[in-house]
Amino acid sequence: MSEQQFGDERVVDVDIAERLEQSFLDYSMSVIVGRALPDVRDGLKPVQRRILHAMWEAGLRPDRPHRKCASAVGDVMKKYHPHGDVSIYEALVRMAQDFASREPLIDGQGNFGSIDGDGAAAMRYTEARLSPLAMELLAGLDEDTVDFVPNYDGYEAEPVVLPARFPNLLVNGSSGIAVGMATNIPPHELGETIAAARHLIHHPEATLDDLMAHLPAPDFPTGGRIVDDGGVRTAYETGRGPITVEAVATTETRSGGLPRIIVTEIPYQVNKATLLERIAEHVKNRKLDAVRDLRDESSRDGMRIVIELKRGEDPARVLARLYKLSDLRTTFHANLVALVDGEPRTLRLLETLHAYLDHQREVLTRRTQHRRDQAASRVHVLEGLLTALAHLDEVIRIIREAESADAARNELMGRFDLSEVQATAILDMQLRRLAQLEARRIQEEHDDLVALIAELDAILGDPTRLDGLLSEELAALAERHASGRRTRLAGPGEAPEAASAPVAVGEEPLPELGAQPITVYASRQGYLRSVPQKRTSTAHGVPKDPVATVVRATTDDVLLLVDATGTAYRVALADVPVVTMRQRGSTIAQLLGEAPAAPIVGAIPLRAETASLLTVSARGLVKRTAREEFGGRARRVGAAKVKDGDEIVAALACGEDDELVLAHDAGHAIRFPAEEIRPMGRTATGVAGLKLPAGARVVGSSVVSAAETEQAEILALAEDGSARRYPLDELPRQGRGGKGVQAGFTALAWCGVATDLHLVDDGGARLLRPAEVPIGRRTGRSAERVAGRIAAVGPERGAV
Template identity: 35%
Template structure:
């Protein structure tokens, strides 16, 4: 044997081989034919069963026998792939109308494997016989099988549009297909509509075929997506299960699922729902049970008392396969090439195929009828001269001589002479002559009918319509899936995801935040808060896990923190630094926090800065969906910083206190609500080298208490401050000193006596505000600490509550 070694570039070899392979799997493996809706393996299985007489009106046969027959004669591939394809055609949750009837375990909607093929039995379904009807009447083209020992059909006659009725799914090289199943009656109505009016629109088709009809039922939402898919071959619809909410004893409810989306694994769905319950991703589910039995599918999701059934159902739609997106990708082999087809193009291709099938069948029947007519005419002629024919035959030497004599004497053809010599004696009765004449008349009528079909397209189309209507009458079933025009928006309330549980949220000056159970808080006491050395409690609030914290910083940012996301730690533990939750910039620190239960409350947030700017912004504007980093809440100029943040109704009165001892009282009604990123308006008219140290809300019967950097403190009745207008200079609250004047460190509005601290770089002094006497506006107050020994005061803080 002579070697023939070729030197070829690798890319050419791989490209050529992969190109051949791709062509093969696209045309002959994974993509269905637009005419009969079948892939080659499915077509070969059905044809092999038909050829073996394994039809719906016969007994079941072992599946292994059919698989072996298919592999041996038509499909030289693994037995598993052939058996799997055969099983799928028998699964009534995969196909709208099964093509194979099977006895035994053929799998389940839980994706359980079928029994081995040696255990199961199968035969063609009655509808499958419609796909194969007239296949032996030269209706389709045939090719030799893989080893040239038998012939197989390239396509089945398919007396109904199987591609749309049962749909298809497959993946090949560069192409994939997802064609949903439809209702047989509706598909035939659409086909008839296109036959009657080839210019019909998609909207008109959708009046009789509004959308897919899945074997598992369910609810299909989004007619616009269906229409797009019907027009272009690509589109998207939402499929959700059919659900009812049933009442139980004791005021409880349960969600009962009776239909699930197409091709969703039921056991996986049940497992997923139970995982959500076990992982506490969702509150309110008590138990999940699969109660499916011979009467039908049923999944029961039992809820806790007072649980929000609608909210939980919406969460299941959003986070499980109880609702899925179905993406139409209607690719089929048309004219031996893959094409993305709309519904009208699919049905037109099917109608064209049926025209060819009926024409070829009619031509076949016409040829057969002509042959029979020829024989009948010969027999009638022979019977009319029976005695002479008999005499001629008797005088002949043998059968062939008799035929030749008949042909010579009476002008019979070869076929007629053969029929005459084979005629049995009982056929020579008078009755048979009448039967022949009747048959002749019938054949004449048949020939006229067939010729009319062949020569008249209108008559041909009427035959297609009549046969489609017959299939529709025999096999139509009610629609299983419900279609809704719009895709329903899913709204999930936080009550479903997060338990309603009371908690305590705390924040320190240095930015450590945490949530603590009321039990831990009560057992430890307020002043046993876990902090680092030098850190103090800035604020704490009673909250709920369903609430949101807004934490404000000095640089005009706020941090959105759902309370349930905070670590749950003991009151004595340190907590988490804000920088571990969101990134903070250098020199950024916390100035306040606000607990929000409902962003729709008619409230605003007031933000004030040390350079005398102020703004009001509606609470709803602070609600966001993305909060992975600090969010701007006020545009700051130059070296300005936020010093005060308060939740307000908008009608309160405030007192603005400056470092140089000015105080301005005015109503917040003067300020309009503005956008969240706006810079605000001027709060007070500051002198040079002055800044705001406090912007506090006023209360009836309250006092203003201030501390100066020299260690003096002063308490004044609020009545001393008459209401003025925003952006004024304000009134003086400290006596003017030319030498070493007092500077206000901080100021608070108090309604009760509270503990406070004064801090310098050396020491901290603590006392109670009741020790401070009330004074008028024109004094500098009383020295609480010795300014020489204690040092300059740099911080004045009220303690959160009395010990």
């Protein structure tokens, strides 16, 4: 390189190859760091981080109304992201799509695209706000937990990274193409990811096998099934690896011997419309001669692709062929590349979690120090106020005799050895704070803050306590937000049972559907909503179609639904799509081809431990039938014969050693052993369980297992929304068929063993948990008003 001077100007000769190389490196690093790759600490790319921060600043929080997306995009572009509005809006849309993000960070309202590849509506039409989980990424942002840097024009400050109170990089994953490198990180279930992180907190030397006991595999938002042939472990161990994902489908044979395949979940990132087009092309090209019809019956209640086959075709073999020829089976090529200390690195699972936990320790340390400084500052002020209160007369004299506020401040500082802050606080103190009650409150606040400072100092001085706090906060976050696994797991070569009969697939075995714990909401109009099981359930939210019952089950169970006429319907829960609480679910007509003749009143999982089925009629007749009576494959069977003017109001699982509690709306309840009801056939009407006065009907029925008798409680709910909770022992054991005893109210809406109740009152659909009702007595003044006037009650069977 040489220089030449021409007057006031200087010309420098440079090597064009070196300059191009340096310019390309500068550009590539700008793309890598500033656009394409996420940070290992919060799992976000810069545009995503800027969107969340701008919406947080604008107050677009979960408890506030949605605002137009154009407003959020404009704020981001104006303050933080010097790029086009299209790229910003696309990033916002993706964070709102529940089929693209495992845990959406944006709560969108309007058309945000579809799994068929439809684009979102223009930003002037759609609205958005932060999701509750996004607030966990931003929690502590105003407590000096992370560094801020000037924005591109120096007028604003933006965070370098978000506090990220959950491991978002693994939970939502990421994909992006930079210059010379790319990332493709699969999403995971929140609860499992936090469980692995907590295990690493308590066992820093944990191995990959230890972590995979808590985090066995990715969990995709569209469900599907992972065929684990070693690719998951390879990805976790090396940072790269192929993960085979396939659709969840069932095979069955319709009436007339016409087989068909029902697809309810497809692999992640597969366009459903394109998938159907490809299958249709294979049919047209005679690669799938067995298919006679293909249609998409998907709705807002869930995905449902129906593939009709020709008569005599083996649906399992056709399904295996579809897996081979179409995107019903795909490979997700994991590539765990993220920024660590500003540099791109390929990360193993252990390194990813260690980096996240190091960030969380720093966040907690800075938050604790900030809170300690805030508390110490307040204590300093309170000490000045206490000094003033201890020398009140002298302080008043100094203030009255001072020529100005500055003179009074200086005199107070000199007389009582106060700081300027303390003296100013004394001058600003309101006269009402001179009262004795106010003085005591100041002293109590001072003592509380001193204790808080001691606690914060202990956390700052003990890494073990800091880790304990981190573990507790992660556990609480998982309790609030974990939604359960959607993607099922199967080992290589494991074959499932078809919906119609076991089938042999020859050299192309089908993976097994893993049993997923679910909560099933059965509504009176015959809707089934299957959602991932949590520790506690969520309110039903459809007042016009109240819950008949809510049961805990797994996707391997067969559910027996009973309607008011005594007809039972067998539904394999593997055929019921697992949806979110925002979706209504599937109808019995969709699942079985026929609708119930009357409202649904009960649902029982037909498990081995279910000894017998108990039906209860409105007139107090009870009937117990052995579970074996409901064997076979008939979809529709009789569960009980109903007399004229009567109807079935409940169906429950019951054992020989259990007890039964029945109650009628005139206010009486009875408790008697189930063994007093002899087993009967399906066509019997039953025997008297409770004697009812004229015009009354049974409104509550519960089974008390022998193991729960001592600690069980009764929850009685009146029609006006009043409730009582009292020990089971307050209901004396009686013989079957008696009048019972007064249960707590003269106008009962429900009475039975304390469990979660899904109510419809004059305020809409809601959930009543037993803990909301104070424990008291069966009679007396222990009633508590917990709801409006009750219109419907649906008990939850097996609530935790």
